[in-house]
Amino acid sequence: MPELPEVETIVRGLRPRIVGRVVEEVEVVHDDVLASPAADFRACLGGRTVQDVGRRGKNVVARLSGDTVLRVNLGMTGRLLPVEEHAELSEEATHPAVRLLFRNGGALVYDDTRRFGLLECLSSEAWERKAAELGPEPLSPTFTARRLHEGLARSRSPARSWLLDQRRVAGVGNIYANEALHGARVHPRRPAESLSRDDAARLHRALRSVLRRAIEARGTTLHDYRDSEGDRGAFARSLEVYGREGEPCLRCETPVERLVFGSRSAFLCPACQPEAP
DNA sequence: AGTGTATCCTGCAGGC
DNA sequence: TGCCTGCAGGATACAC
Numbered sequence: 001m002p003e004l005p006e007v008e009t010i011v012r013g014l015r016p017r018i019v020g021r022v023v024e025e026v027e028v029v030h031d032d033v034l035a036s037p038a039a040d041f042r043a044c045l046g047g048r049t050v051q052d053v054g055r056r057g058k059n060v061v062a063r064l065s066g067d068t069v070l071r072v073n074l075g076m077t078g079r080l081l082p083v084e085e086h087a088e089l090s091e092e093a094t095h096p097a098v099r100l101l102f103r104n105g106g107a108l109v110y111d112d113t114r115r116f117g118l119l120e121c122l123s124s125e126a127w128e129r130k131a132a133e134l135g136p137e138p139l140s141p142t143f144t145a146r147r148l149h150e151g152l153a154r155s156r157s158p159a160r161s162w163l164l165d166q167r168r169v170a171g172v173g174n175i176y177a178n179e180a181l182h183g184a185r186v187h188p189r190r191p192a193e194s195l196s197r198d199d200a201a202r203l204h205r206a207l208r209s210v211l212r213r214a215i216e217a218r219g220t221t222l223h224d225y226r227d228s229e230g231d232r233g234a235f236a237r238s239l240e241v242y243g244r245e246g247e248p249c250l251r252c253e254t255p256v257e258r259l260v261f262g263s264r265s266a267f268l269c270p271a272c273q274p275e276a277p
Numbered sequence: 278a279g280t281g282t283a284t285c286c287t288g289c290a291g292g293c
Numbered sequence: 294t295g296c297c298t299g300c301a302g303g304a305t306a307c308a309c
Binding site: 077116221 | 302
Binding site: 032075076077095112113114115116155156157158161223224261262263 | 287
């Protein structure tokens with residue numbers, strides 16, 4: 001669910017509310033969202049101060065004292081809800097899985113209906129090693145059209161599968177992959193290596209554009225996604241193909257088609273995005 | 278190297 | 294109302 005723009009929105013809201021707080025107690029409601037046994041997770045976090053909250057790909061990355069990192073992957077339905085006082089929490093939390101209780105009151109609740117998310121407490125060094133396996137940040141200045149073209153050229157995967165692979169580029173999920181491909185007029189099934197330099201340049205531009213606009217709109221809420229204030233994102237109304245099967249393409253009126261491959265839906269305009277280049 | 282499939286889990290919409 | 298199927302912003306592991 002949450003892709004780069006949603007995670008970015010969550011992180012921005014979270015940062016001012018939890019930096020400086022000290023984790024006093026860790027309540028584990030469902031240990032299946034933890035990467036390690038609950039006792040290890042508690043010991044890893046207990047007593048530490050939150051120093052910063054950032055994002056890498058779709059991961060929320062909280063840096064804590066003692067060179068410790070809490071990585072949160074929100075899966076499909078994960079939410080991070082800062083709560084001011086113990087007493088009246090859980091208003092938003094319908095499926096709390098983990099609660100970090102702060103010294104002097106307040107908490108950060110990890111809520112996750114489907115529990116596909118993952119919380120991992122690890123050393124800075126261990127986190128850096130993992131982060132190095134992720135592809136470049138698509139909004140970083142070092143992610144150039146040329147670099148994208150070079151990456152695509154080495155793979156026969158369908159372009160959409162390529163975009164979803166976090167080792168190739170970090171943070172793109174099914175919504176923005178489909179939107180970017182439509183913006184670039186590239187069929188989602190086109191082999192990555194078949195994209196010309198021009199195709200790659202359009203894809204680069206479309207991807208960055210859609211991610212930036214979605215961040216401005218505070219993300220896309222289809223069902224579950226809420227930011228750290230509990231608010232919905234506004235980008236759903238700006239989607240051009242995702243979820244619009246049978247509706248007219250906004251560019252040419254041709255009905256949007258849905259395909260399934262890689263066990264996920266792909267949405268495209270068959271006129272704007274021809275399968276053959 | 279790539280693809281198809283299954284798995285984790287819950288909720289919702291739609292058909293009957 | 295109930296029961297069924299299919300579907301969902303993700304990630305991973307497996308066999309072929």
